[in-house]
Amino acid sequence: MNDFYKDILTGAIFVFGLIGFVSGEFIISSTLFATAAIASNVNLNRKRGNNGHLSCD
Numbered sequence: 001m002n003d004f005y006k007d008i009l010t011g012a013i014f015v016f017g018l019i020g021f022v023s024g025e026f027i028i029s030s031t032l033f034a035t036a037a038i039a040s041n042v043n044l045n046r047k048r049g050n051n052g053h054l055s056c057d
Helices: 003-023 026-047
Strands: none
Touching: 003 026
């Protein structure tokens, strides 16, 4: 899966969590926010190079 599609999926999960929060579904929105945060951190850590610095590749 391309990084662009991963970013789109993470953004969509975040937006659905926001909509769930506004509609009062707090448990579902909390789960979606946590999923978006974990996915974002996993993508960021995969982009890091061997030396621990963020690369632009």
